[in-house]
Amino acid sequence: MRNQKAWMAALLSTTLLFSGAALSAPKAYADDDDSLPVFTKAKPALDTKRFVSEWMSDIFTKAVAFAGTDKDYADIRDALAAGSTLAEATGLGSELSQKLLVLADSGLSQVSQNYSVSAEQLDTLRTELYNEIQAAVSTPGYVAEVEKGKFDFSSLLGQRLAEAKSIAVGMSDEEPIDIEDALSGGQSLLGAAQVDKASLVSALAAPVLDEIEAAVNAKRISAEEGSKLTDKTLSSIESAIAAPGGVQAAAASSSVTASVYAPAKFNASAFIRQHLRSIASDAYLVAEKDDLEFDELKRSYLDGVPLTQLTDLPAYTLATRILKLWEPELADLPEATRSDVLEQALRSISEAVSTGVSANK
Structure with missing residues (x-):
């Protein structure tokens, strides 16, 4: 028989796959750890349009995560389809913009570490991303229109x-x-x-x-x-x-x-979003705290406490451990594709474990 904690966490990961909180982010991570998948340490030039596009591509998922237990995925999407704004559909109003901007700042804080970018470029990027976020949350049916007809x-x-x-x-x-x-x-x-x-x-x-x-x-x-x-x-x-x-x-x-x-058909963004929905159970699985209870961890995480604080692990350490849980599912991908997905995943996990999701609305 296997370790009971590992068995429970793996099962909970399945159960929570489409009911947990999800926070993902664009590709922008440079790996400097030799014990895990090795990515380039050189700072690439920043493609601001791609950064904004990738960050905004799953803004609906981010908004659903912030809505917590008050609104479910289908309810929010139905409200958007009926013409509501994302702020209205989540029931958060102006609070949604504030939360998304805080999350955006978290991603932007990593940019100068991972990209070759000037202070002026960073300010421009921040302005562009802020404008896109404000438009997304205030435009009636915004996400519904973006996703219209897309069901793969x-x-x-x-x-x-x-x-x-x-x-x-x-x-x-x-x-x-x-x-x-x-x-x-x-x-x-x-x-x-x-x-x-x-x-x-x-x-x-x-x-x-x-x-x-x-x-x-x-x-x-x-x-x-x-x-x-x-x-x-x-x-x-x-x-x-x-x-x-x-x-x-x-x-x-x-x-x-x-x-x-x-x-060629592998959808990296969907893969990452789905796995981030069980980020709490994955963190529980790799944590070393013997007295850590899953229910308490999940509740605290939804109340806004970062998983790094709950597990007493640095963001990079926790992220790389979680990434190892995901790696077996990517084994059959070509090496170039696999490395790219792992890079995106590591970046997304790092941001997710550093940010709590408040369910207290």
């Missing part, structure tokens, strides 16, 4: 299937190495992990089905199409976890999954 079911399902093995390992009482050996020997993921089929299917399907429902409610897809995608989600997952050799082996022969596993 194949990528969504494919990325969820890519996480199937790590989720099954988290739910299983078997040792990870034993599961790997069983898969190598031709067993299915379901047989190798020896977990309940209904529970594994439910854990894998839940976030995908939530996204389908949200897409239907936002009128991005029809109810009929949503029903068909729901059936396809369940059948694809059931087939994948029952396939000899595991999900990756199934992808090689499946028209549904093979295309979404293609490296």
